[in-house]
Amino acid sequence: MKINKRLTASILLAVSVRAEFDPLRFVDPLIGTNNGGNVFAGATLPYGMAKPVADVNGQNTGGFATDGSGVTGFSAMHDSGTGGNPSLGNFPIMPQICPDDVIDNCNFLVGSRAVNYDNASVKATPGYFGLKLVNGIAAEMTATRHAALYKFNFESALANSSGTKPLILLDLTDLWQSRQNATVSVDESSGRIRANGTFLPSFGAGSYRSFVCVDFAGGSVNDTGIWVNNRAGTVAQDLYVTRGFNNFYLEAGGFVMFDSLSSHTLYARVGVSLVSTEKACQNAEKEIPEPTSDFANIQSAAEKVWREKLSPVSVNATGVSEDFQKIFWSGIYRTMLSPQNYTGENPLWNSDEPYFDSYYCIWDAFRVQYPLLTIVDPNAQSQMVRSLVDIYKHEGWLPDCRMSLCKGWTQGGSNADVVLADAYVKNLTGIDWNLAYDALVNDAENEPLEWSIQGRGGLQSWKNLQYIPYLDFDYLGFGTNSRSISRTVEYAYNDYCVSVVGKGLGKTNLTKYLTRSMNWKNIFKADQTSFINGTDTGFVGFFQPRYLNGTWGFQDPIACSPLTDFCSLTSNPSETFESSVWEYQFYVPHDMSSLITTLGGPDEFISRLDYYYESGIADISNEPVFLSDYSYHYAGRPGLSTKRAHSYIPSSFNTSESGLPGNDDSGAMASFSIFSQLGLFPVAGQNVYLISSPFFESVNITHPETKKTATIRVKNFDPTYTDMYIMNATLDGQTYTKNWIGHEFFLKGQTLELTVGSDETASFWGKGVDDLPPSLSLSAQLLF
Known part of the structure; x- marks a missing residue:
């Protein structure tokens, strides 16, 4: 049988081009993050539960928006593209440096802690989201199925601050501020924060409980405590809050202050669950065992999963913009x-069938x-x-x-x-x-x-x-x-x-x-x-x-x-x-x-x-x-x-x-x-x-x-x-x-x-x- 060498070379070239094509190059998670698109822009896996992103005080139905509003925190659960009230966004964490390292000089309330971000710094790709706040703190995040990994760099912020000890607060709230009651507990030695709360769905009836487990790596714990309204203390490490008198919304949570950061970088691992705080911790420990060294691998694994999910489809885009x-x-x-x-x-029933939400x-x-x-x-x-x-x-x-x-x-x-x-x-x-x-x-x-x-x-x-x-x-x-x-x-x-x-x-x-x-x-x-x-x-x-x-x-x-x-x-x-x-x-x-x-x-x-x-x-x-x-x-x-x-x-x-x-x-x-x-x-x-x-x-x-x-x-x-x-x-x-x-x-x-x-x-x-x-x-x- 004769072989057409030119045809064979053409086929091999086509196969090579197809093998080198990366659809992720054409995925922009920021499309629809303004003007009411309400698209989730953060890091996630296909159909993933963990969805970390920066939360803003503007168009925050999906957490983040490219509308120039201020960042109020970083939370690990969101919905995408919904209408109505903001959905999820439970237990946001927020990095700060307290002026002169005085805890009460930090801003704990949502209305006062918001910080604008540098528009040019926003980067979103499948499995990754990052931005830089105007105060110099840079935030990056990636995700597994039930856990988020944040990477906060404080180098620029420390150079321009009178404080030297970065602080991370956790807020017992959600994007809609629908919390009915919540509990937070901070471990004085490790800095682990465990929290749970009862919240309302954004477009439905009833209530649900959400659980979170936050661990930190890359720095030593300096102090821990809780905060209520805009004041904090280091004596108590546990707190329970309800909706409050006449539905007054009491803002509260926990915090950890750090020193001796390695390369000015602090990692926060956040496990999420709808079953228990223990399950949230287990999810985080299982899926992100080494926070300080896992970030690149987790991001790469997420990209691999996304490529596989997109792989059934291919197009000949010759001439197409x-x-x-x-x-x-x-x-x-x-x-x-x-x-x-x-x-x-x-947690509602036991079943061997899949459960999607x-x-x-x-x-x-x-x-x-x-x-x-x-x-x-x-x-x-x-x-x-x-x-x-x-x-x-x-x-x-x-x-x-x-x-x-x-x-x-x-x-x-x-x-x-x-x-x-x-x-x-x-x-x-x-x-x-x-x-x-x-x-x-x-x-x-x-x-x-x-x-x-x-x-x-x-x-x-x-x-x-x-x-x-x-x-x-x-x-x-x-x-x-x-x-x-x-x-x-x-x-x-x-x-x-x-x-x-x-x-x-x-x-x-x-x-x-x-x-x-x-x-x-x-x-x-x-x-x-x-x-x-x-x-x-x-x-x-x-x-x-x-x-x-x-x-x-x-x-x-x-x-x-x-x-x-x-x-x-x-x-x-x-x-x-x-x-x-x-x-x-x-x-x-x-x-x-x-x-x-x-x-x-x-x-x-x-x-x-x-x-x-x-x-x-x-x-x-x-x-x-x-x-x-x-x-x-x-x-x-x-x-x-x-x-x-x-x-x-x-x-x-x-x-x-x-x-x-x-x-x-x-x-x-x-x-x-x-x-x-x-x-x-x-x-x-x-x-x-x-x-x-x-x-x-x-x-x-x-x-x-x-x-x-x-x-x-x-x-x-x-x-x-x-x-x-x-x-x-x-x-x-x-x-x-x-x-x-x-x-x-x-x-x-x-x-x-x-x-x-x-x-x-x-x-x-x-x-x-x-x-x-x-x-x-x-x-x-x-x-x-």
Whole structure:
């Protein structure tokens, strides 16, 4: 056999280039750390519990922000990209040098101890975070799964201070100052600080206990003690505090003062736990045995884990800007910050199943984040689903939101149902599907007493009236009696998802769930108009609230859109949740064909979509908009979906510190941009990915379990994206006209080749009736 030496050399060069590629070079954890992105910027492992970073007194929902605010401490547990109140940030430590070495000259209170940081000094990479305070103290940190290692250098600070003895305080607080009670104990000889406290979840009910164990290395202990308000003492070494009289918040904690630092550097090892202080200490001792020599190794180990997690994905980025590559790789990184793997740290029940926390919130993440993890990290996603099912087993309900061992507020439907259905149709393994189906049926049939934190409310009306009424009379359970439109629309899809899993398992009596899945039609008011500033939009027919007696209420279709006020769950609850009637009218994922007919046919549907975007009603800062961006596929105009996706990158998703249109919602925003760049978009709960044009010449995803590689390749690739419309396609070399594809694409490792051009109207690809995504009402394309 003859060997083509030139071809062999080319292959070897390509392999060499691939081997040398380091995706971490394109990961920037600071993207989204300003302007409300609330992204966690610190050091962590994928789904890691320990998340050390500097906490600031500005936009501190994720701990740190690049908003120039002051650093108030360094804590080791955080959530990423959440909205609402700041989350976690328990037991921050803060380095200082007391003027003249007088303890009471130090600043202990949060309001007085804040120190600005040097913007140019901030450095964040996977597994590492560092900055320098303007007082000269430099802080670096890295993390293992349950422990953080801080490295504080005092050289510059000591040179400019009248004091000589660095001090580290620990504050019995969290970012939200939600502490109810807490205890601290300081060991006089070793300086070890042990603390625990009871805190409130930032978006839920109940309380949780958190535990920490702090050890120091690199210096000798000079003195120890406790502090209360802005005074400290060295006689007492133990302290217990409560919330205080009339909920007065007493600031308090412990401290250790040092001298004889080696190379002016002090190490602080912080173990965290939700079980006990003993477990926190054990976690730290096991994972960081030698604090003074482990820092570089821990950072390197974290980088190795992150490279492995990103390794299933590769792209041919020829001609693509570095910024677009950073958007892509940073996005994948952020999808693996949460949910967090707290296996072994759940004190609520004993189980051999995984326990994940910070499902924050499923209403945000089910649409794109979990489908993305199903592709790039199916083992982790399977563990998350198993955890959801185990929560049902022990607490009686699937969560819609969960954080810090607590039940979070239900936002829309029971959307863990969609997560389970998505896992089922995509063949995730290791899941007890009979138990999972019991959980789905429980959501559909039984109303909890408190449906504000689990399950669904208004089920009596849902079953009898076939919609959720405005001002429902519901004596079976209690919750915020609002969101009648969005709950109707979401419950309809939730019931469809129940039927999908039930059919796959061979269950009977599923017709009622299919029937209920069409309940969205019962809140469609065919003669409803919509005006903007007194001008008729020209479109007629919208969802509207409906009373128990069947008569209609009214909600302005543009209410809760960017043109009006944001509608939150608590401050101004409305009949749609965090989104407008205009936005919710496009959410019927299981029967878009019927929706299009209801709205007047494909041309009218496209016209309505165009107006929705061009008028400013569409809200890219929130998740309900995601699927509507790709809804043109269902009307036979997939190229317009591509055009819409390209309009948001990089205008709304970019590499700046304000590079997200809204908070990241644990990686939901990141996942939307990733799928858009991949050229596939998931319809969560179905075995359907809508095909678009990638931002790269080719994309390869190797399934971590089957080891087969799926490839999307673009012919005539244009890095200016003028030629971005799909003219024709082949799948494994055969003509492929459908504008969607199934998960088999990834499991089998198929090759999808797309030929692109500049004229969307000249393309016939994906526009035929038989090429459209499945819809329940199309007999030729039955989803069921």
